[in-house]
Amino acid sequence: MLRMDADAGTRSCVVAFPEGWERAVTGNQPAGEEMVLLSGGLTMSGHAVAVGEALIVEPRATRAATSTTGATAAVVWFSGPGGGWADGEADDAGTVTVLGLADGELRAPGAGLVGSLLGRDAVAGEVFDTDVEVLWPQARRWAFVPAGAPVPEVDGFAVVHTY
Structure with missing residues (x-):
């Protein structure tokens, strides 16, 4: 666990999947999920x-035929309640999308996901x-940066999750 805010219903964590991990069942869960892979690869519902790249999974999106390629590690942001797995497809299923990581906005606010994701070529010293x-x-x-504080001096491309 990197960070949790029970009031906002958000959690951030590093997930390490063992090589060859798979979940063959089809289901959905109430939380939205945004994942940036650090290593390996992952397939979910044909995506x-x-x-x-970033995997964006809206709340109640269908999760089927999920598996990893190689040892897979990711930083994952969850929006909404934990648990609550339900078998099958939800009547109000969200979508699953794969986005490339590039400078500019990756995901705008909405779709039951808290805040937004921004891709930035450089963010060191910025204040949000x-x-x-x-x-x-x-x-x-990874860093949590409170409002009004400068982003740590780390070089390179960054993914910024706003709240």
């Missing part, structure tokens, strides 16, 4: 995500007017 979490995938560094 393959690799290092250099809201709390953010910053992930530098290549450096494998």
